[in-house]
Amino acid sequence: MADFDDFVQGRGSALLRFAFVLSGDAHLAEDLVQEVLARLHRRWDRITAMDHGEAYVRTAIVRQFLSWRRRRAYRETVLAEMPEPAGLDEPQQSVVARDQMWRMLRGLPRAQRAVLVLRFYCDLPDDEIATLLGCRQSTVRSQAARALTRMRALMTEEGVHGNG
Known part of the structure; x- marks a missing residue:
């Protein structure tokens, strides 16, 4: 599975950024990417045979983010009010x-x-x-x-x- 390891090494940071922008939460982004990569690891040869490896992984991340199970487990809370921007440089x-x-x-x-x-x-x-x-x-x-x-x-x- 050297191809998979190379993919994760080369594109892992970009996938994390993508998941972070999607979720707005660094921990959830890490969970999303880790869970998707763990699921796809076993069939990586078939995925790369389609020649759309990264697109397939991004699709899996989006679908995992939108899944009902995640929706139920994911809770966001506002902890504080934002300060007014007036007077800031x-x-x-x-x-x-x-x-x-x-x-x-x-x-x-x-x-x-x-x-x-x-x-x-x-x-x-x-x-x-x-x-x-x-x-x-x-x-x-x-x-x-x-x-x-x-x-x-x-x-x-x-x-x-x-x-x-």
Whole structure:
């Protein structure tokens, strides 16, 4: 299984980043990647024979993230209110804005969050997102529209200024 070991060594960090952006939680991201890689290890030769190893692994990560079992076990809690960004210098404002964006993204339903991550982080077109999620392109578009509408509403509620 040298191919598998090489894949994990070469692409493991990128898969962790992907899972982190998807889940918003470093520990959950590690669990997702570890669980998916453990499951796929036994059939790695068949997966790489299809010549889409990384895409297959990413799909498995997304599906595991969206699974009912994970949804039930995964709990998010807000521990503190964000400080107001007024009076902060530019790097601090950037950190606060990024944190606000993470909180809003985590507030979305899992399917909507997955669509936004796949669209904006992975830069995938709707047809590829639909294939990954096992749904139609129209579902991807409606999930994205709902997610962006919700994010805009949250930005208005929290007084966050953005470009969209």
